[in-house]
Amino acid sequence: MTKLDRRTAAVHPVDHIAHSHRLRWPEALPWLLIAATYLLFPSYLALGSQVLIMVLFALSLDLVLGYAGIVTLGHAAFFGLGAYTAGLLAAHGWSEPISALFAAAVVAGAFGAASGAIILRTSGLTLLMLTLAVVSLLAEAANKADSITGGADGLQGIVINPLLGRFDFDLYGRTAYLYCAAVLLVMWYVVRRLVHSPFGRSLTGIRENRLRMHAIGAPVRRRLVTAYAIGAAVAGVAGALQAQTTQFVALNVISFHLSAAVLIILIFGGAGRLYGAFVGAPIYMVAQDMLSRLDPVYWFFWVGLLLVLVVLFARGGILGCVDGVRRRWP
Amino acid sequence: MSQFLPALVSILFHGLAYAMVLYLAAVGLSVTMGLMGFANLAHGVFAMAGGYLTITLMAALGVGFLPALAVAILAVAAASVVLERTLYARLYTASEIDQVLFTIGLVYMATAAATFFWGPSPQHLALPAALQGDIPLVGRQFPTYRAFVIVMGFATALGLWAGIERTRFGAMIRAAVDNRAMARSVGIDTDRLFSLTFALGGGLAALGGGIGAEILSIHPAYAIEHLVYFLIVVAVGGMGSIRGPFFAALLLGIGDTACKYLFPEIGAVFIYIALFILLLWRPAGLFGRA
Numbered sequence: 001m002t003k004l005d006r007r008t009a010a011v012h013p014v015d016h017i018a019h020s021h022r023l024r025w026p027e028a029l030p031w032l033l034i035a036a037t038y039l040l041f042p043s044y045l046a047l048g049s050q051v052l053i054m055v056l057f058a059l060s061l062d063l064v065l066g067y068a069g070i071v072t073l074g075h076a077a078f079f080g081l082g083a084y085t086a087g088l089l090a091a092h093g094w095s096e097p098i099s100a101l102f103a104a105a106v107v108a109g110a111f112g113a114a115s116g117a118i119i120l121r122t123s124g125l126t127l128l129m130l131t132l133a134v135v136s137l138l139a140e141a142a143n144k145a146d147s148i149t150g151g152a153d154g155l156q157g158i159v160i161n162p163l164l165g166r167f168d169f170d171l172y173g174r175t176a177y178l179y180c181a182a183v184l185l186v187m188w189y190v191v192r193r194l195v196h197s198p199f200g201r202s203l204t205g206i207r208e209n210r211l212r213m214h215a216i217g218a219p220v221r222r223r224l225v226t227a228y229a230i231g232a233a234v235a236g237v238a239g240a241l242q243a244q245t246t247q248f249v250a251l252n253v254i255s256f257h258l259s260a261a262v263l264i265i266l267i268f269g270g271a272g273r274l275y276g277a278f279v280g281a282p283i284y285m286v287a288q289d290m291l292s293r294l295d296p297v298y299w300f301f302w303v304g305l306l307l308v309l310v311v312l313f314a315r316g317g318i319l320g321c322v323d324g325v326r327r328r329w330p
Numbered sequence: 331m332s333q334f335l336p337a338l339v340s341i342l343f344h345g346l347a348y349a350m351v352l353y354l355a356a357v358g359l360s361v362t363m364g365l366m367g368f369a370n371l372a373h374g375v376f377a378m379a380g381g382y383l384t385i386t387l388m389a390a391l392g393v394g395f396l397p398a399l400a401v402a403i404l405a406v407a408a409a410s411v412v413l414e415r416t417l418y419a420r421l422y423t424a425s426e427i428d429q430v431l432f433t434i435g436l437v438y439m440a441t442a443a444a445t446f447f448w449g450p451s452p453q454h455l456a457l458p459a460a461l462q463g464d465i466p467l468v469g470r471q472f473p474t475y476r477a478f479v480i481v482m483g484f485a486t487a488l489g490l491w492a493g494i495e496r497t498r499f500g501a502m503i504r505a506a507v508d509n510r511a512m513a514r515s516v517g518i519d520t521d522r523l524f525s526l527t528f529a530l531g532g533g534l535a536a537l538g539g540g541i542g543a544e545i546l547s548i549h550p551a552y553a554i555e556h557l558v559y560f561l562i563v564v565a566v567g568g569m570g571s572i573r574g575p576f577f578a579a580l581l582l583g584i585g586d587t588a589c590k591y592l593f594p595e596i597g598a599v600f601i602y603i604a605l606f607i608l609l610l611w612r613p614a615g616l617f618g619r620a
Binding site for chain 2: 065071073118119121122124125126128129130132133134136137140141144256257260263264267271297298300301303304305306307308310311312315
């Protein structure tokens with residue numbers, strides 16, 4: 001092989017990486033579907049808002065798990081913190097929704113940075129246990145502080161002002177749906193920029209080979225804590241949206257079940273791909289809405305079975321399978 | 331002072347009983363984690379299954395407590411070998427997230443199955459007459475059942491310790507935990523060792539679940555509800571250690587009982603904060619190697 005050959009062979013992957021941040025047409029699909037849902041299913045917009053919130057929540061987990069490779073059972077802690085922040089602000093007179101989103105992001109992000117700085121010193125099962133311990137700690141605190149959070153009865157009395165002082169949150173959930181969609185669009189853009197930035201690339205590097213990233217001098221732990229905190233802040237925004245659109249916060253926003261659910265959504269969709277959240281959340285939420293009305297017990301059984309099957313036969317989730325099919329029939 | 335001492339004795343006694351159940355339920359997880367590096371979040375299912383089997387054998391077939399316990403241990407150990415050979419073994423080389431999701435899937439299925447067969451409410455263990463009532467000890471009355479749990483816990487811990495430190499099988503396990511490739515190259519059949527250890531861990535968990543059914547009540551959410559405590563015992567004790575989980579369980583059991591007794595408002599929160607401080611100080615656990 002001549003020198004020139006080798007160089008041309010090397011240019012292609014570099015090109016690929018250098019251009020990967022450019023928007024491609026399939027990336028418009030989710031937004032078209034979100035718009036179509038608004039026009040075609042006006043009576044399902046309440047469920048639609050819930051789906052969009054879960055998409056945002058799973059997107060935040062994708063940053064932490066899919067890109068940075070931090071396996072966490074405690075992501076609901078940040079969703080819950082965001083929900084309680086927005087809920088408490090609104091219940092105590094701060095009824096402007098958008099500033100409350102920022103407050104939720106700051107609170108969840110700060111807690112993510114603080115807890116991440118402690119727990120990301122460990123790895124493996126210990127890290128898994130600590131993420132779970134953070135959720136248990138917050139759940140216990142929220143339960144015990146019932147004079148503030150309402151405890152098991154949930155936080156009530158949430159009053160939300162019209163959006164931008166103009167658009168009332170209507171009974172059909174039209175405003176709530178568009179509000180969630182707009183916030184999701186902004187957060188998606190932020191996360192997308194982030195994962196294609198040098199910072200995002202170094203996260204992928206840490207996920208793939210931590211030792212090598214240490215060796216080339218990357219500040220591994222600082223990067224991980226930063227990613228964890230940003231993921232926490234985005235999850236906090238998702239939680240705040242949930243509190244504002246449902247005007248209620250229950251203890252189950254901080255639970256193992258919600259942590260597991262968002263993990264399952266992301267894995268079903270496909271982690272580390274930015275769009276796994278958009279695929280997994282609608283399927284999971286609609287299936288849950290239909291099946292758990294029959295019997296929540298069976299719902300758990302089928303989710304469990306599907307999870308086992310995905311791990312055994314379809315690693316990479318739905319998007320991973322789509323990629324596999326495309327590779328076989330180009 | 332006159333109230334302090336009885337409270338202390340009471341905390342120690344109940345804490346010890348609780349600690350023994352935690353130890354039995356979690357020690358198998360520590361060994362399988364150390365041996366295979368497998369994050370088995372479904373370990374609590376074995377304890378739950380042990381509890382359900384013991385209670386059902388006693389209630390439906392009128393079997394005595396100890397025979398029912400023995401049958402439950404053997405059945406769960408056998409079932410765990412089948413699970414290990416057919417499913418777990420496929421995932422030894424898989425990534426941590428795959429193992430986590432797979433075992434969460436198993437937990438969910440087990441939770442649903444338990445609700446289907448036994449309903450959502452906790453099952454009551456009908457204690458034999460010999461274990462009912464109290465026994466006098468240093469001038470006080472203690473529930474016989476909890477004393478029995480403590481004695482069984484200590485006996486099992488001693489037996490395990492002797493088995494791991496003094497037998498050939500134990501030496502093989504220690505060798506494989508230290509260096510799996512080297513153990514294999516000197517002729518240890520590590521696959522068989524994994525299966526046997528997995529069965530042992532499952533059986534121990536079943537013992538913990540069955541014997542401790544009146545301390546950690548048996549209900550469908552058992553494996554999820556106590557998961558964090560089982561993981562704490564393993565992580566604080568140090569992976570792959572037999573001694574570690576014992577002391578970690580003692581710390582957690584007695585500490586948790588003390589905090590909930592002395593500060594009922596913030597008890598559970600206190601335990602988690604202590605946990606964070608402990609693991610900041612020793613990230614690999616009390617007896618683990620970094």
